[in-house]
Amino acid sequence: MNPATLDTPDTTGPTPIAVVGPTATGKSDLGLDLAERLGGEIVNIDAMQLYRGMDVGTAKLSLDERRGIPHxxxxxxxxxxxxTVARYQESARRDVEAIRARGAVPVIVGGSMMYVQSLLDEWSFPATDPAVRAHWEAVLADRGVAALHVELGRVDPEAAASILPTDGRRIVRALEVVQITGRPFAASAPTIGEPRWGTVVLGVDRDTEALDARIRLRTEQMFERGLVDEVRTLVEVGLREGVTAQRAIGYAQVLAMFDGDYDLAEAIERTFIGTRRYVRRQRSWFRRDPRVHWIDGADPHLVDSALRLVASAPD
Known part of the structure; x- marks a missing residue:
């Protein structure tokens, strides 16, 4: 295993396992099972589960559901x-190295694509410039996300092709990086090589039709279990002022419902559609990574299959 070469030193210890892939495939349960079997601790790699109070809409495991395993x-x-990906990279790396130093197995679980890559690969993030960022955020507010995406297509067609035309935050960041560095946004992306710490990367997926059904059920259950009330409570502590939290799938749709843009039934349907679209992006992203060992979430012997892949991975 090659040592990590970022600023913080690597530590010796058990090889981490990353459980990644699309939403609703069963990653959380598999992560818990692996942690139980191997003596591990869970490191979350879902960006929206970083937020306090965003529980129902992110399918965050309750304390009881965590089986006493440290998270x-x-x-x-x-x-x-x-x-931010940069802040996550730094703090999660410290967690993984501390877990390894304790002799436990870090089990990294989630599907936030850039967060996964930031933790497992060499990725030095370009500096930010408040004035440049403020300029592009002002353009976004004045002209709208579609016009800003057109501008990105003019200066960096490759970045425009890879970023959704509705993702204003990433478009602003891409334009900021291009202006600061004078290079394409993709030039700051990491090179995929051996994952940090020799991490074994397991990808969980399911048949598309079956996964769509799971997404539909999961969406309906979130609303039944109090997503609307959760969003209402979070509004009271500043959800609308947050840059990233308010845009989370489900939360954005409920906020729009509060604003009278559509009713509850349409909020549910738009949440389902948004989640399904996000799953397609996750699948496309992770399928491009040759290090991922794919496993069927519907496998009745899922844990044993995963353990065999872990055992067969090169040291």
Whole structure:
């Protein structure tokens, strides 16, 4: 195993396991099972589960559901704070190395694509410039996200092709990086090589039709279990002022419902559609990574199959 070469030193210890892939495939349960069998601790790698109070809409495991297994990178941000990949990279790396130093197995679980890559790969993030960022955020507010995406397509067609035309925050960041560095946004992306710490990367997926049915059920259950009330409570502590939290799938749709844009039934349907679209993006992203060992979430012997892959991975 090659040592990590970022600023913080690597530590010796058990090889981490990452359980990644699309939403609703069963990653959380598999992560818990692996942690139980191997003596591990969970490191969350779902960006929205970083937020305190965002529980129902992110399918965050309750304390009882965590089976007494230590969990890290949950409930570390207020909804008014901005989640950033760079901050996550630094704090999660410390967690993984501390777990390894204790002799436990870090089990990294989640599907936030850039967060996964930031933790497992060499990724030095370009500096930010408040004035440049403020300029592009002002353009976004004045002209709208579609016009800003057109501008990105003019200066960096590759970045425009890879970023959704509705993702204003990432478009602003891409334009900021291009202006600061004079290079394409993709030039700052990491090179995929051996994952940090020799991490074994397991990808969980399911048949598309079956997964769509699971997403539909999960969406309906979130609303039945109090997502609307959860959003209402979070509004009282500043959800609308947050840059990233308010845009989370489900939360954005409920906020729009509060604003009278549509009724409850349409909020549910739009949440389902938004989640399904996000799953397609996750699948496309993770399928491009040759290090991922894919496993069927519907496998009745899922844990044993995963353990065989872990055992067969090269040292």
């Amino acid at each position: 890290h990178q949950l409930d570390v941000l207020d909804v008014t704070e901005t989640a």
